[in-house]
Each structure stands twice: as C-alpha cells, then as structure tokens.
Amino acid sequence: MRVLFLHPDLGIGGAERLVIDAALALKNCGHTVSFLTNHHDKTHCFEETRNGTLEVKVVGDWIPRNIFGKFYAFCAYFRMVYAAFYVVLFQSKEEKLDLIFCDLISLGIPLLKYAKHNPKILFYCHFPDQLLTKQGGCMKSIYRIPLNYLEEKTTGAADGVLVNSKFTSRIFSETFKSLKITPGVLYPSLVTKSFDQYKTNDNSVDGIAFNAVILLSINRYERKKNLPLALKAFKLLERNLTKQEWDKAHLVLAGGYDSRNLENIEHFNELIAICENLGLKDKVTMLRSPSDEIKIQLLNRCRMLLYTPTNEHFGIVPLEAMYLQVPVIAVNSGGPKETVVHEQTGFLCESTPEDFANAATLIFKDMKLAEKMGVMGRTRVKQRFSFEAFTEKLNQIVRNLINETQ
Known part of the structure; x- marks a missing residue:
C-alpha cells in the first residue's frame, strides 16, 4: 500500500x-x-x-x-x-x-x-x-x-x-x-536498534567529570514540562547526601530547543536564572537539542532519569531510559502511570521537590537498587513496548x- x-x-x-x-x-x-x-x-x-x-x-x-x-x-x-x-x-x-x-x-x-x-x-x-x-x-x-x-x-x-x-x-x-x-x-x-547502534565503551560527557553521578532530565524547553522541579529536587538532594557524595552529583538538562520559538529562548534563560539563585551554576549542565548519539550517551552514563511533566500524554523518554536500564522518577499522573511500575522500574512521585529528592536519594545511595530497577525496566520495554x-x-x-x- x-x-x-x-x-x-x-x-x-x-x-x-x-x-x-x-x-x-x-x-x-x-x-x-x-x-x-x-x-x-x-x-x-x-x-x-x-x-x-x-x-x-x-x-x-x-x-x-x-x-x-x-x-x-x-x-x-x-x-x-x-x-x-x-x-x-x-x-x-x-x-x-x-x-x-x-x-x-x-x-x-x-x-x-x-x-x-x-x-x-x-x-x-x-x-x-x-x-x-x-x-x-x-x-x-x-x-x-x-x-x-x-x-x-x-x-x-x-x-x-x-x-x-x-x-x-x-x-x-x-x-x-x-x-x-x-x-x-x-x-x-522504541526502535531499539537505533539505541543499540550507539553503544560505546566511551561514556565520557564533555564538561562533566568522569566520576560524576549524573541525574538526567530530557524534555523540551517548555514551561509545561516543569523543568524547575528537577532543579529544586536536585538542590534538596544535597541535604540527603554526604559532602563526598554531593561533590560527585551532577544534573544534566537536555532537550529540544528551537531558536524560532520564543518560549524556548525565554524558558532556557529562566532556568539559568533558577540555577544561579539555587547556587547550582557549577553543578548543572544544560544542553540544547543534543544529537541522538549524545542523548544515548547521556542515558548510558546517568544513574537515573528525572521526568517532571504532570499529566504527560504518554512520554517516550521514560521508555528510552528503561530500555537502557536507567531507573525513572516520574510524576504519578498521565502516561508514565502506564509505563513506569512504581518501586520496580522506578518511582512515581507527587510533583514536589521533596518527593523527587527522596526517591533520587534511594537510587543515588543504593547502586544495587538502581541496577535491579534498570534490569526490570528493560524487560518491561521489550515485553510491552517493543x-x-x-x-x-x-x-x-x-x-x-x-x-x-x-
């Protein structure tokens, strides 16, 4: 046809x-x-x-x-x-x-x-x-x-x-x-072949220390995506970690950015201002429209994905993370309720910095939990969303x- x-x-x-x-x-x-x-x-x-x-x-x-x-x-x-x-x-x-x-x-x-x-x-x-x-x-x-x-x-x-x-x-x-x-x-x-073809032993990310523990957020630079939640949760995470752990923590915001879109430009600048106000300037990296290769490199390297939109219609990013064995912390509403299994492939949380920070703490401190959730996430994607x-x-x-x- x-x-x-x-x-x-x-x-x-x-x-x-x-x-x-x-x-x-x-x-x-x-x-x-x-x-x-x-x-x-x-x-x-x-x-x-x-x-x-x-x-x-x-x-x-x-x-x-x-x-x-x-x-x-x-x-x-x-x-x-x-x-x-x-x-x-x-x-x-x-x-x-x-x-x-x-x-x-x-x-x-x-x-x-x-x-x-x-x-x-x-x-x-x-x-x-x-x-x-x-x-x-x-x-x-x-x-x-x-x-x-x-x-x-x-x-x-x-x-x-x-x-x-x-x-x-x-x-x-x-x-x-x-x-x-x-x-x-x-x-x-997911077209999983496109993820597998980018697999590499080099998981370095420009500008981020090799021993950093990365928390990753992937969303377009739009206000409805609630990206400030990731920044505020990351700041609260500091109080739950030792100084040595916090020194390694790094947040990456990566997402679609269209220079023709006024909201993208304005919101990107708003997020920079929030980072500075929270004292996170050196702890946060913001990437605009990263290539598929860089995005997959980030997913391979990160410890967890923070998915912040409320009532997201579906949300493909959690599936991408789960396939690459990354635990997902998402808002307990909309499409993620149908993709993320609470306490198995990640956590479904209230849309508050406190809830996100507490879930992130569990994954940050317990590498075995992160690995277990990652394995279950990949299995779920292959069974239900192939x-x-x-x-x-x-x-x-x-x-x-x-x-x-x-």
Whole structure:
C-alpha cells in the first residue's frame, strides 16, 4: 500500500518521533511511505528524515507561523489546510494513495476526503489541541471557540482515530463529547536498534567529570514540562547526601530547543536564572537539542532519569531510559502511570521537590537498587513496548481500515 504522512513540522519531539516510527514500521512491512510537511529544518530534525531513509516534501512553509506574534493556532491550521489542498490537487494525482496518516491538526481531514482514489484517513490524536492552548483573556477565548468546534468536528470525519495512551483516550472522550468514537490505543514504541547502534565503551560527557553521578532530565524547553522541579529536587538532594557524595552529583538538562520559538529562548534563560539563585551554576549542565548519539550517551552514563511533566500524554523518554536500564522518577499522573511500575522500574512521585529528592536519594545511595530497577525496566520495554509489537499492531490497524470497503 502507499501511505502518506501529513505532519505540520518535522522537528524534534515526541509527536515527531511517533510519526517517524509509524512510517518506519509500515515501510518495514513493505508499504511505500512518504511525508508531506509544512516545515523541515535539516539542522533540527530526526536523522531518518535527513539521511534519505524517509522521503520528505515541504509545502506551504512561506505561510507565516504567526501574525504580529499572535494567532499561532490559526496560522498552524491554515498551513495544514493548504497542505491538504496540495494533496487533493497534486499529490493524489501523481500517485495513488491508499491511506493518509495525519496527526496534531485535524482541520484538513474533510478536504482529504476529496483526494483521488478515496484514500482512508487515519488520525492520531496525541492530545486534544484545545487543551494544549494556554489560557488567555476574553478575546482569546472567543477566538478559540470556532477553532475548538472545528477541531472536534473534523476529528470525527476521520475513518479511524488512534491515541497514545488510555489516559489520552479518557481525555479524548471527555473533551469531544459529541463524537461517538472510542479511539484505539497505539502506544508509542522504541526502535531499539537505533539505541543499540550507539553503544560505546566511551561514556565520557564533555564538561562533566568522569566520576560524576549524573541525574538526567530530557524534555523540551517548555514551561509545561516543569523543568524547575528537577532543579529544586536536585538542590534538596544535597541535604540527603554526604559532602563526598554531593561533590560527585551532577544534573544534566537536555532537550529540544528551537531558536524560532520564543518560549524556548525565554524558558532556557529562566532556568539559568533558577540555577544561579539555587547556587547550582557549577553543578548543572544544560544542553540544547543534543544529537541522538549524545542523548544515548547521556542515558548510558546517568544513574537515573528525572521526568517532571504532570499529566504527560504518554512520554517516550521514560521508555528510552528503561530500555537502557536507567531507573525513572516520574510524576504519578498521565502516561508514565502506564509505563513506569512504581518501586520496580522506578518511582512515581507527587510533583514536589521533596518527593523527587527522596526517591533520587534511594537510587543515588543504593547502586544495587538502581541496577535491579534498570534490569526490570528493560524487560518491561521489550515485553510491552517493543517496535515489533508496535509494527504488528499498526500494520493490522491499517489493513483492517483499508479492507473495510474492499
């Protein structure tokens, strides 16, 4: 079958990792896959979209991302509608499409129904977009009303809907009350080969002492990721350690950073200020958009992962850590409740520096506990979230969807 993936911006993030893995999975099953996107920066993307593994075409990048610093959602929706028009007018005439896999923005789905050969439309809802919008004043609330209405109605126009966790499935039903849809749950997975290929005996990290005990946080530099929690918990950890232990402790914040994104710039500077206020300037390293190789090197080297978002829709980073036998300390909400097993592969904590610091202390002081949790974490990923299981389930979903009318 020929499958087209329609995605707004092929940057670096959990949503992008999911659609890339989905494309790789279907390609491995013998299907022909390609991407159509509004933006693809080859200096800020995953390797598979840069090295020719996946075909990528960009349309509509000339359309502004905002209007005088406002109306980001409107512009994002308009850019995707433009891409949908392109599919109908050009793409579907150049090649027969059996399936269009789209995510994040649903507004183009009704237009895609007019594509030649009537391809099936599969929509992956990472999380309702209207719930991701920051609260604003009265004018913003009015501005969002038609967008929220259109999001609900156009999502319902898809031939199939998938979500990334049982948590998101519940939120989906609570948000889109008019839709009589029970979305299927397709957990993101890991392409473990990409982790294994970077294995090396050199676990040194630039700027960090070789004997340092690293606590690692991997998240985009966005305020909703609650990165200050990692900094404050790390500061509290000092009181639970001896001076010799504290001297070895080092926190690394690593995550996606887009120089076009004002929030990324502002929040990065805010975190630097917090480090200085806590007296952690020499104890914290902050990395912007590290390569996959550096990220895996950090995971191989660290003692534990601090995963700070609350109500994260799924969260792929805990799986990455668990596969590399790293215990995970995460907030006891959202997707991590479905991936991290409390006191077995890590700890599920309240979103407080005290709770995180206490859990970190146990792992820091007890190397055998860290190793035991690491082994159990890797086993869990291989059993429940393997790329092979993901591939088999997605391929079956796609075939069932296409065969409904055949």
